Amino acid sequence: MSVGYRLVQWNRHKRVYDAIAIGAVAIYVGVFVGGGLLLLRGDRAVSAPILAMRALGTCAIVLLHIVLCIGPLARISPLFAPLLYNRRHLGVLTFLVALLHATLAIGFYGAFGERNPIAAVVNPARSAPPYEAFGFGALLILFVMAATSHDFWLKNLSPRVWKAIHLAVIGAYALVVMHVAWGALQSEASPVYTILLLAGAATVCGLHLFAGWRETLRDLRGVRPIDGWIDAGPADAVTEGRAAVVTVHNGERIALVRHEGRLCAMSNVCAHQGGPLGEGRVIDGCLTCPWHGYQYGPCSGGSPPPFTERVPTHRVRIENGRAKIEAAEGGEP
Amino acid sequence: MSPIAWILWLLLAYLAVGVAVGIPFVARGVDRVDHAAHGASRWVRLLLLPGAAALWPIVLALWFAAVQRAGPTPARFARGMRPLRLAHALAWAVAAVVIAAGLAGALRQRAQSTAAISEAAP
Amino acid sequence: MTEPREDRLYVGYLPLPWGHSRFLRVFIPCTLWAMALLAALMLWSMRAPGPTLWETGDAREWRGVLRERPYPLLEADDGAAILLVELGKRGAQQRVAGLDGRRVRIRGWLLEREGRRIVEIDEGDSAIEVDDAALGAHPRPTPRSLGTVTLRGEIMDAKCYLGAMRPGDGMGHRACAALCVGGGIPPMLVTRDSAGRPSFHLVTGAAGEPVNAWAAAWVGEPVEVTGEAIDLGGVSALRVTPSGVRRLGAGQ
Numbered sequence: 001m002s003v004g005y006r007l008v009q010w011n012r013h014k015r016v017y018d019a020i021a022i023g024a025v026a027i028y029v030g031v032f033v034g035g036g037l038l039l040l041r042g043d044r045a046v047s048a049p050i051l052a053m054r055a056l057g058t059c060a061i062v063l064l065h066i067v068l069c070i071g072p073l074a075r076i077s078p079l080f081a082p083l084l085y086n087r088r089h090l091g092v093l094t095f096l097v098a099l100l101h102a103t104l105a106i107g108f109y110g111a112f113g114e115r116n117p118i119a120a121v122v123n124p125a126r127s128a129p130p131y132e133a134f135g136f137g138a139l140l141i142l143f144v145m146a147a148t149s150h151d152f153w154l155k156n157l158s159p160r161v162w163k164a165i166h167l168a169v170i171g172a173y174a175l176v177v178m179h180v181a182w183g184a185l186q187s188e189a190s191p192v193y194t195i196l197l198l199a200g201a202a203t204v205c206g207l208h209l210f211a212g213w214r215e216t217l218r219d220l221r222g223v224r225p226i227d228g229w230i231d232a233g234p235a236d237a238v239t240e241g242r243a244a245v246v247t248v249h250n251g252e253r254i255a256l257v258r259h260e261g262r263l264c265a266m267s268n269v270c271a272h273q274g275g276p277l278g279e280g281r282v283i284d285g286c287l288t289c290p291w292h293g294y295q296y297g298p299c300s301g302g303s304p305p306p307f308t309e310r311v312p313t314h315r316v317r318i319e320n321g322r323a324k325i326e327a328a329e330g331g332e333p
Numbered sequence: 334m335s336p337i338a339w340i341l342w343l344l345l346a347y348l349a350v351g352v353a354v355g356i357p358f359v360a361r362g363v364d365r366v367d368h369a370a371h372g373a374s375r376w377v378r379l380l381l382l383p384g385a386a387a388l389w390p391i392v393l394a395l396w397f398a399a400v401q402r403a404g405p406t407p408a409r410f411a412r413g414m415r416p417l418r419l420a421h422a423l424a425w426a427v428a429a430v431v432i433a434a435g436l437a438g439a440l441r442q443r444a445q446s447t448a449a450i451s452e453a454a455p
Numbered sequence: 456m457t458e459p460r461e462d463r464l465y466v467g468y469l470p471l472p473w474g475h476s477r478f479l480r481v482f483i484p485c486t487l488w489a490m491a492l493l494a495a496l497m498l499w500s501m502r503a504p505g506p507t508l509w510e511t512g513d514a515r516e517w518r519g520v521l522r523e524r525p526y527p528l529l530e531a532d533d534g535a536a537i538l539l540v541e542l543g544k545r546g547a548q549q550r551v552a553g554l555d556g557r558r559v560r561i562r563g564w565l566l567e568r569e570g571r572r573i574v575e576i577d578e579g580d581s582a583i584e585v586d587d588a589a590l591g592a593h594p595r596p597t598p599r600s601l602g603t604v605t606l607r608g609e610i611m612d613a614k615c616y617l618g619a620m621r622p623g624d625g626m627g628h629r630a631c632a633a634l635c636v637g638g639g640i641p642p643m644l645v646t647r648d649s650a651g652r653p654s655f656h657l658v659t660g661a662a663g664e665p666v667n668a669w670a671a672a673w674v675g676e677p678v679e680v681t682g683e684a685i686d687l688g689g690v691s692a693l694r695v696t697p698s699g700v701r702r703l704g705a706g707q
Contacts, residue, residue: 455649
């Protein structure tokens with residue numbers, strides 16, 4: 001939570017997370033380049049820079065698939081929450097690996113000639129589709145996302161604008177698939193690449209379409225308020241220390257939380273990244289976001305000092321055993 | 334010049350302006366825009382520079398607004414996530430169609446050209 | 456539900472709950488193994504770049520008669536026709552200008568693939584030395600037409616394909632090939648018969664002139680080339696107009 005900015009708000013989980021992520025890249029690139037230099041000999045030998053270029057390019061694609069699957073997987077099972085926690089670092093790592101791939105391609109394919117190396121690679125004389133430009137476009141998107149990944153941007157651009165900017169990763173993914181399909185896949189005849197790319201695209205798109213469908217259905221089934229009050233179901237359905245998510249017909253979501261026997265309601269949208277507060281728990285007397293652990297007083301909507309985050313609260317009343325939430329924000333709960 | 338060459342030059346010009354705006358922004362502007370940035374280390378400021386260079390029009394707007402208001406950007410509630418959820422779902426639906434079409438086109442191109450080559454082989 | 460279930464919520468700055476810990480202990484090693492396996496699988500599925508040679512170390516010397524057009528070439532004394540290029544991605548047109556038909560000694564490094572040779576000329580004026588007594592004593596052999604042919608294959612930049620890069624062909628290498636051909640390296644159509652044996656054809660204009668400028672746009676992908684086949688004495692060439700080249704695939 002934000003009181004003064006640090007380079008990274010380190011904690012043990014982030015360190016372990018980053019160590020595993022960097023280790024995974026090292027294992028992948030190590031097996032690829034090491035194996036290539038040792039095992040590919042004679043007619044099969046591949047120039048070392050091309051070997052490294054391919055290792056880094058495919059590694060970035062594998063990482064991008066993992067990054068993109070974490071979101072919908074965490075919507076499907078809370079067991080994936082630890083992967084979501086530091087996903088931003090994984091995204092930045094993906095960008096760095098892709099940048100190395102592009103640097104090698106530009107430095108090896110684009111250099112030693114009579115043109116600007118970047119222009120020579122991104123925009124070669126050609127008749128077939130510009131797959132190099134697809135890759136470059138994807139890299140630019142990943143750059144903007146990595147460059148704005150710090151919490152300063154999240155807070156000052158507002159989580160909504162920040163999330164909207166970061167939707168561009170979907171475009172980056174589509175560009176990456178085209179980069180491979182119209183590039184490497186055109187000359188690499190092995191069905192392994194075709195199958196892997198098809199399986200990857202189907203998994204990523206399928207998971208997102210499934211999760212998106214579920215969320216859209218929830219939004220469509222939102223409750224319409226009667227006389228300004230929303231029926232949130234039986235009051236005793238929300239047990240102590242836990243919360244329920246109530247979807248309103250206009251798509252707003254409200255977290256109904258029980259703390260020390262009392263029912264309180266606040267916006268379901270965490271002030272940090274818009275995480276679903278109602279899927280969290282009360283820990284140390286605060287409703288805790290399942291994404292990054294931001295905390296709010298269940299009935300005040302304010303983070304414990306020294307933190308300054310707030311989310312809007314709603315009044316709650318109980319009528320014939322059913323919890324009713326006032327649609328308008330504010331007011332004493 | 335080809336369209337892609339134009340785009341590359343425009344991009345370079347955009348980033349050059351971005352760095353020119355970004356350096357004073359991370360040095361001084363961040364403190365005006367966000368009180369939490371007071372006392373941020375040089376490394377944090379350096380880390381913010383690529384983002385400032387990439388989003389310099391937005392950065393200028395934030396900075397200008399903070400100067401006008403003579404205070405930091407007020408905290409905004411992150412509500413109204415439904416349009417974003419919808420945009421997210423729609424964007425993936427569009428991407429899935431584009432990806433499927435692009436993949437199908439690329440695989441067809443490969444199959445046809447490979448067949449054409451082998452059929453011509455004496 | 457009497458017992459508190461806080462322990463099931465993962466919070467980054469608190470100890471890992473038991474359920475998550477148990478899951479991650481399986482999931483993370485599996486992911487790492489999967490990545491290693493993927494790397495090995497992708498590595499093993501790469502196509503073989505083929506048999507090429509690029510001599511390194513001390514430069515060697517070749518003697519023969521120089522030809523400027525269509526692309527710099529040495530008719531070596533042993534009868535072989537050797538293409539000539541500069542270091543980097545540049546053709547040798549400027550270096551050999553005015554030396555057409557002269558006997559020369561050339562110092563450089565050999566690149567070779569399946570019988571086709573190319574020499575990368577060393578830097579410095581001494582790398583090409585004229586050593587003939589009789590100027591212009593070696594007239595160009597008359598190009599012999601073999602009639603119009605239609606061939607399918609890929610236009611390569613001769614230097615990379617013959618050994619400067621492995622692989623030096625295909626879509627992944629396209630930008631490099633376009634840069635090479637655009638920079639003066641001879642464009643060469645490579646076709647293969649059903650047994651995989653190659654034939655190499657220099658691509659020239661209809662009047663036998665170099666066509667680096669437009670040929671650069673056709674590298675890296677399967678093409679069909681229609682033109683007049685020419686025997687230049689040890690080297691085959693195709694005289695082609697830009698409309699004689701078309702992409703293969705794409706809704707033909």
